Amino acid sequence: MAITCGRTTPFHSVRHAMRLLETIAVHPDGLREDELAAMTGLPPARLTQLLRLLDRDEYVRRLPDGGYVPGDALVRLGGSGESGRLERQQKLQQALDALRDAVGAAVYLGRYTDGELEVTHTSQAPALPTVNEWVDFRSAAHATAIGKCLLGQLDHDGRRDHLARHKAARLTSRTITDPRVLLSALDRQPATMPVLDIQEYAVGTLCAAVPLTAGSAVGCLALSLPVGQAHRLRKAAEALNRQAAPTLLSLTV
Incomplete structure (x- = not known):
């Protein structure tokens, strides 16, 4: 099965936001808006x-005169202590749920910490279930899009x-088990393309x-689809890139 994903810009939307x-x-x-355009250099x-995205998620607030000021979410996320932590967790889950609905697939937030892969958050729905973790993700980085994406960011x-x-370990007939082949594939993976796991x-x-x-x-952010929806993978992966900003913002602000 040959599936290709078009060139994307993984970081631009987040950097701009x-x-x-x-x-x-x-x-x-x-x-x-015209002042922001002049000061940031962003295309109109x-x-x-x-601005619409950030206003929707309450990171900014539009004044009656058309000006933009910090929104309630940005102010609350800047808080310290337990209330600030809970607010950030809630905002992160809301961002993942919105992303799930936007791409029409279960979504995952993965991290690589202290030498181990961890899926810290997921968002699913009855019609959009997450993958059955039949092998611990921590030991299957070589065979998952999440794992390969995280490994690709290491030296x-x-x-x-x-x-x-x-x-x-070989999990399916398509699993790459030769470390040299896997390392070569990671070296060749373009930073502007989503990492794929095709069964x-x-x-x-x-x-x-x-x-x-x-x-x-x-x-990393990831999504999963049943093989019967292979025709949706390219557009879903591109949407994941385009709409990643609220998720990363909830992690960084």
Whole structure:
């Protein structure tokens, strides 16, 4: 089965959103859209799209005169202590749920911490179930889109160290088990393309993952679809990239 995904821009929407928020945050009296365009250098169409997105999620608030100021969500997320932590967790889950509905697939948030893969959050629905974790994801990084996306963000030594500690077992007939072949595939993976799992982890399941960069943290967003919906994978993966900003913002602000 040959499935290709078009070229995408994994980080641009998040970087642009962060630039907007940083600009608005230091101008509490508000900035109009034309002023934001001049100060951020963002194209007008992209700026309008991001402002609508950020306004919808309450990161910014539009004033009656057309200016934009920090929104309630941005203020609350900046809080410290337990209330701030709970607010960030709630906002993150809301972002994942919205992303699930937008891409029409179960979604996952993966991280690589202290040498191990971890799926920290998921969002599913009755018609959009997550993958049955029949093999612990931590030992199946070689066979999952999440794992390959996370390994791809490590340096060569980090990848080799992980594969030395977690032997690449054959999970399906499509699983890559030769470390040299896997390392070569990771080296060739373009940063602008989603990482795919075409029935490598589980027969009947397709997955795609895109990196999330928040400082030095290694993370990714992923989605899964049944093989019967293979025709949707390309567009779903591209949508995952385009709409990743609210998820990353909830991790970084």
